Amino acid sequence: xxxxxxxxxxxxxxxxxxxxxFPRHRVVAYYGAPQSEELGALGIGTPASAARRLERQxxxxxxxxxPVLPALELIAVIANADAGQDGLYRTRQTGAVIGRYxxxxxxxxxxxxxxxxxxASDFFTEATRLERWLREPDVGLALDPEWRVGPGQVPGxxxxxxxxxxxxxxxxxxxxxxxxxxxxxxxxxxxxxxDDMVDDTTLKAREGLQIVLNADGFGTxxxxxxxxxxxxxxxxxxxxxxxxxxxxxxxxxxxxxxLRLRPPPDFVVYE
Numbered sequence: 001x002x003x004x005x006x007x008x009x010x011x012x013x014x015x016x017x018x019x020x021x022f023p024r025h026r027v028v029a030y031y032g033a034p035q036s037e038e039l040g041a042l043g044i045g046t047p048a049s050a051a052r053r054l055e056r057q058x059x060x061x062x063x064x065x066x067p068v069l070p071a072l073e074l075i076a077v078i079a080n081a082d083a084g085q086d087g088l089y090r091t092r093q094t095g096a097v098i099g100r101y102x103x104x105x106x107x108x109x110x111x112x113x114x115x116x117x118x119x120a121s122d123f124f125t126e127a128t129r130l131e132r133w134l135r136e137p138d139v140g141l142a143l144d145p146e147w148r149v150g151p152g153q154v155p156g157x158x159x160x161x162x163x164x165x166x167x168x169x170x171x172x173x174x175x176x177x178x179x180x181x182x183x184x185x186x187x188x189x190x191x192x193x194x195d196d197m198v199d200d201t202t203l204k205a206r207e208g209l210q211i212v213l214n215a216d217g218f219g220t221x222x223x224x225x226x227x228x229x230x231x232x233x234x235x236x237x238x239x240x241x242x243x244x245x246x247x248x249x250x251x252x253x254x255x256x257x258x259l260r261l262r263p264p265p266d267f268v269v270y271e
Contacts, residue, residue, distance in 0.1 A: 011182060011184070012137040012182070012183065012184060013137070013184055014069065014111070014137070014138065014184045014185075015069065015105075015106070015109040015110055015111060015138050016067065016069050016109050018184070019185060020184070020185050021069065021184075021185045021187055021210045022210050022239055023066070023266070024066070024067075025066065025067055025068065025069035026061050026062075026063075026066055026067075026068055026069070026265075026266060026267075026268070027068070027069050027070070027071050027111070027187065027266065027267045027268070028054070028057065028058035028061050028068050028069075028070055028071070028267075028268045028269075028270075029054070029070065029071035029073045029111075029113060029267070029268070029269040029270070030050055030051075030053070030054045030057075030071075030072060030073065030269070030270055031073040031075070031115065031243075031269050031270065031271045032044070032050075032073075032074070032075065032271065033074060033075040033078060033093070034047075034097065035078065039075060039078070040073075040075075040271040041053070041054075041246060041270050041271060042072055042073060042074060042101075046104075047072065047100055047101050047103075047104030047105075048104050048107065048108075050072065050104070051070070051072060051104050051105065051107070051108035051110060052108075054070050054072070054108070054110070054270075055070060055108065057270060058070050060254075060255035061255050061258075061259065061268060069110070069111060070109075070110040070111070071105075071110055071111040071112070071113050071140070071187070071269075072101055072104065072105045072108075072110055072111070072112050072113065073113040073115050073142055073189070073269060074093070074097075074098065074101045074112060074113065074114060074115060075093075075115045075117060075144075076092070076093045076098060076114035076115060076116060076126075076130060076133075077090050077091070077092050077093070077115075077116045077117055077119075077121070077126045078090060078091045078093070078117055079117035079118070079119040079144075079147035079149075079155035079156070080119060080155065081154060081155060081156050081157075083120075087120065088118075088119050088120045088121045089119030089120045089149065089154065089155050090117065090118055090119030090120070090121055090126075090147075090155075092126075092129070098112075098114070098130075098133055102133070102136070102138075106138065110138075111138050111139070111140055111187060112133075112136075112138060112139045112140070113139075113140045113141065113142045113187060113189060114130050114133060114134070114139060114140070114141055114142065115141075115142035115143075115144055115189075116130075116141070116142065116143055117144045117146075117147035117148075117155070118144075118147065118148050119147060119148075119149060119155050120149055120150075120151070120153070120155075122166060123143050123148065123162065123166050123167065123170050124166060124169050124170050127141060127170045127173070127174065128173060131177065134174065134177060134186075135177065135181055135183075137183045137184050139186075140186050140187035140188060140189070141170070141174060141186070141187075141188050141189070142188070142189040142190075142191065143162070143167065143170070143188070143189070143190050143191065144191050145161055145190070145191065145192060145197045145198055146159055146160050146191065146193065146197065146216070147160050148160040148161065148162045159194060159197070160197070161194075161196055161197045161198070162197070162198055162199075163199055164199040164201070164202040164203050165202075167190060167198065167203055168202075168203065168204045170188075171188060171204065171206045171209055171211065172204075172206065174186060174188065174206070174209060175206040175207060175208050175209050178208040178209065179207070179208055183208070185208060185209065185210050186208065186209050186210070187209075187210050187212065187267075188209050188210070188211045188212065189211075189214050189241060189267060189269075190203075190211065190212065190213050190214065191214045191216040191243070192213060192214065192215070192216055192231065193215070193216035193217030193227065194217075195230070198213070201234075201235075203235070203238070205237050205238070210239055210266075211238050211239065212238065212239040212240070212241040212266065212267040213231055213232075213235050213238045213239070213240065213241065214241030214242065214243055214267060214269065215227050215228040215232075215240070215241065215242050215243065215265075216243045217243070218245040218248035218249045218250075219249065219250060220250040220251070221250075221251060221253060221257070224242075224249070224253070225261065228240070228242055228261055228265075229262075232263065239266040239267060240261075240263055240265045240266060240267070241265050241266065241267035241268070241269065242258060242265040242267070242268050242269075243268075243269050243270075243271060244258070244268065244269070244270050244271070245270075245271050246270060246271070255268075
């Protein structure tokens with residue numbers, strides 16, 4: 001009789017099975033933080049109730065050959081208009097808050113995405129501070145360059161941007177962490193809604209990471225569609241993502257309309 005394999009030696013899988021995110025799954029996410037409902041859908045109600053609403057919202061995106069993998073995109077670093085004691089215009093979530101959302105994600109068999117709005121800090125500093133969470137097999141990362149400001153700038157008064165070198169440094173570090181700990185593929189989402197927000201011509205793909213360039217920004221269907229078309233054409237080596245706004249979009253697109261985009265987005269997030 002063959003021996004049972006030793007427990008713990010099988011490679012860790014993603015919450016709904018397997019070790020590959022795309023094209024096995026389509027990821028549908030809620031974005032936000034508990035500090036304010038205005039920060040997005042994830043912050044409305046308890047983490048568990050948000051996960052239940054997300055499950056309902058995500059259902060129409062599922063296909064027999066492509067199930068949905070839900071994700072809770074928690075703003076783990078929130079940009080502020082107030083400089084704060086360190087002058088960096090950002091607030092970090094406590095470990096207790098992140099832990100609460102991770103537990104809710106696990107109960108829902110969902111990913112947790114830690115979103116960074118770095119203010120006058122930088123993505124590398126803030127991402128490496130989250131290492132204890134990113135070592136987990138079901139935790140990914142999202143970068144929000146709109147809120148990455150330079151010296152003398154205040155988040156919200158200017159639209160931020162990020163240099164590709166900074167993003168490449170973060171993804172190199174995260175890819176190494178993923179390999180070291182033999183983790184399943186990690187999701188990295190880079191939000192953008194202006195052409196120069198991310199210098200995506202020199203972004204590097206990474207083994208072990210699925211990098212999504214997410215078309216952000218609210219507006220009418222034609223405006224959102226043309227922005228999505230432009231971004232997907234410019235960065236063909238990365239997965240396409242699409243963001244929807246319950247409050248600000250002019251006529252919320254239905255899942256069917258979203259899936260008619262070409263190519264259909266691999267990642268869909270609701271704020």
